[in-house]
Amino acid sequence: xxxxxxxxxxxWIFVIALVVLAAFxxxxxxxxxxxxxxFAGHPKGLxxxxxxxxxxxxxxxxxxxxxIFYLTQHWLFSDGKSNLIYGxxxxxxxxTPVLGGYMADRYLGQRKAVVFGGILLAxxxxxxxxxxxxGITDAAVxxxxxxxxxxxxxxxxIIVGSGFLKANxxxxxxxxxxxxxxxxxxxxxxxxxxxxxxxxxxxxxVGYLGQKIGWAYGFGLxxxxxxxxxxVFVLGKNVLLGAGEAPAPLAKKKEYGVYGAGVAAVAVMWxxxxxxxxxxxxxIISGLALLGYVLYESFKLPKEPRERMFAILFLIALNPLFxxxxxxxxxxFNLYTDRFVDKGGVPASxxxxxxxxxxxIFAPIFAALWQWLGKKGLEPSAPAKFALALAQVGLGFLVFxxxxxxxxxxxxxxxxxxxxxxxxxxxxxxxxxPVGLSAxxxxxPTYLASLIMGAWFYMTAVGNxxxxxxxxxxxxxxxxxxxxxxxxxxxxxxxxxxxVSVVILxxxxxxxxxxxxxxxxxxxxxLAGVGEAEPQAAGIHPEPxxx
Numbered sequence: 001x002x003x004x005x006x007x008x009x010x011x012w013i014f015v016i017a018l019v020v021l022a023a024f025x026x027x028x029x030x031x032x033x034x035x036x037x038x039f040a041g042h043p044k045g046l047x048x049x050x051x052x053x054x055x056x057x058x059x060x061x062x063x064x065x066x067x068i069f070y071l072t073q074h075w076l077f078s079d080g081k082s083n084l085i086y087g088x089x090x091x092x093x094x095x096t097p098v099l100g101g102y103m104a105d106r107y108l109g110q111r112k113a114v115v116f117g118g119i120l121l122a123x124x125x126x127x128x129x130x131x132x133x134x135g136i137t138d139a140a141v142x143x144x145x146x147x148x149x150x151x152x153x154x155x156x157x158i159i160v161g162s163g164f165l166k167a168n169x170x171x172x173x174x175x176x177x178x179x180x181x182x183x184x185x186x187x188x189x190x191x192x193x194x195x196x197x198x199x200x201x202x203x204x205x206v207g208y209l210g211q212k213i214g215w216a217y218g219f220g221l222x223x224x225x226x227x228x229x230x231x232v233f234v235l236g237k238n239v240l241l242g243a244g245e246a247p248a249p250l251a252k253k254k255e256y257g258v259y260g261a262g263v264a265a266v267a268v269m270w271x272x273x274x275x276x277x278x279x280x281x282x283x284i285i286s287g288l289a290l291l292g293y294v295l296y297e298s299f300k301l302p303k304e305p306r307e308r309m310f311a312i313l314f315l316i317a318l319n320p321l322f323x324x325x326x327x328x329x330x331x332x333f334n335l336y337t338d339r340f341v342d343k344g345g346v347p348a349s350x351x352x353x354x355x356x357x358x359x360x361i362f363a364p365i366f367a368a369l370w371q372w373l374g375k376k377g378l379e380p381s382a383p384a385k386f387a388l389a390l391a392q393v394g395l396g397f398l399v400f401x402x403x404x405x406x407x408x409x410x411x412x413x414x415x416x417x418x419x420x421x422x423x424x425x426x427x428x429x430x431x432x433x434p435v436g437l438s439a440x441x442x443x444x445p446t447y448l449a450s451l452i453m454g455a456w457f458y459m460t461a462v463g464n465x466x467x468x469x470x471x472x473x474x475x476x477x478x479x480x481x482x483x484x485x486x487x488x489x490x491x492x493x494x495x496x497x498x499x500v501s502v503v504i505l506x507x508x509x510x511x512x513x514x515x516x517x518x519x520x521x522x523x524x525x526x527l528a529g530v531g532e533a534e535p536q537a538a539g540i541h542p543e544p545x546x547x
Contacts, residue, residue: 008345010208017204045176046187048236050194053169055229057198059125059222062206065349066218068334074215076139080475083331087468088276089155092269094461096163098454107258110168111244116259117164118230124157126223129216156269160262175243189367196356207349283462290455297448304516308443311514315436316459318386322432323463325393325493326425332471340483342412351418358426366430381512382439385431387505392428394497396421397490404487
């Protein structure tokens with residue numbers, strides 16, 4: 001333990017994050033100890049889900065922040081290969097909710113699916129702490145270490161666990177409120193803030209320990225966080241008031257069969273994450289199958305619900321481009337920050353916390369902005385907001401490249417341009433992610449809600465794989481990143497994305513008509529949130545007007 005007088009910027013950030021975490025836990029204990037069914041005007045179930053999701057995001061984003069460095073510095077994969085593995089892993093994390101959402105809708109219910117997913121996640125994060133042989137400098141020898149199979153197993157457990165947990169814990173938030181409940185948007189904002197609080201704290205604490213103390217310490221902390229989140233969820237069952245239960249009584253044999261299918265999926269993912277080329281073909285085949293099924297269900301619907309499904313498909317189709325660029329953050333941009341940015345004494349992984357911190361700051365502002373514009377009849381439609389999102393993520397790269405080149409090729413990039421890139425990417429995310437989640441929530445038929453949410457995550461998976469391919473390209477033919485080549489790729493993809501955003505903006509009035517927001521009606525199903533998707537912080541409103 002260093003003396004306080006010797007602390008650098010990274011040490012101070014770590015301690016501040018610990019204090020903030022302690023403060024959140026104190027508030028959580030206060031809420032848990034209250035005997036009233038509500039706290040601050042919302043059911044206690046919302047806060048239980050907030051803390052459970054906070055810990056899950058703490059673990060996931062903490063591990064994600066140091067994964068690219070673990071691949072390049074511990075397992076000695078090349079930069080290009082590491083980006084491809086990173087992209088393959090994150091893409092599989094987002095594709096498995098299709099399986100998890102279906103199993104929850106059809107058999108388990110969301111609550112049991114979340115518990116099963118949480119158990120798999122806890123084991124996965126804890127297995128990441130097994131490092132294998134140390135002190136090996138030869139990449140071939142290092143990657144031949146049998147312990148690497150534990151690493152692949154850990155990734156596989158996290159992938160499948162996320163599939164059972166990611167969409168389903170979010171669905172339960174909607175089940176606590178009727179669709180016409182005026183508290184819904186505020187509840188969604190609270191939950192979205194929980195996601196990003198966990199992401200910010202996990203990134204700082206896990207990233208600091210992993211890069212400054214040791215990989216096992218960082219990954220171990222992520223595992224402990226997941227175990228705590230699972231405990232919070234299990235102990236808080238009663239405050240859910242029946243939300244997330246199975247759609248019908250389920251025989252034990254069938255329930256265990258579902259769990260067995262989940263374990264079998266772990267074995268499949270263990271193989272897939274090692275052979276990234278197979279994933280590309282898998283995404284194409286399964287994507288076409290998913291599209292075919294959604295279209296099949298769509299054409300069975302009356303005109304307005306059918307056109308809403310077309311609007312959903314249009315919005316979902318934009319996911320790969322946005323996330324392919326945005327997810328450079330944990331891959332190539334993380335490596336660039338580590339090697340070519342003047343970052344002082346702060347570990348590069350800690351900069352991953354900038355995005356969730358920005359979201360915590362700006363999400364309420366965007367929520368208020370959409371409401372203010374909505375009252376004046378000026379709120380952009382969901383597709384128009386998607387166009388704005390793409391424009392901002394593209395502009396973020398252009399600004400960063402300009403800033404890096406402004407100081408000369410030999411100089412380290414000023415850290416201020418890292419903050420500017422994340423600022424533009426975050427404001428872009430707030431125009432796309434929560435808005436898209438809200439659109440899935442409101443437009444999808446109830447009986448397809450979790451599947452549509454799975455499809456949203458599926459196309460996010462495609463985006464993450466695209467991110468891996470872009471990251472691989474920054475390694476060039478040698479597999480090792482160069483500053484010049486990386487900035488060249490960032491400039492090119494920034495220009496392309498801004499061009500696409502102009503086309504989307506031109507098409508937005510047509511897609512808005514397909515949404516038929518003026519004829520949406522509440523559902524007559526007791527708990528009106530059943531089957532809904534992850535909520536939003538700053539979503540659309542029933543009758544938005546404007547572009």
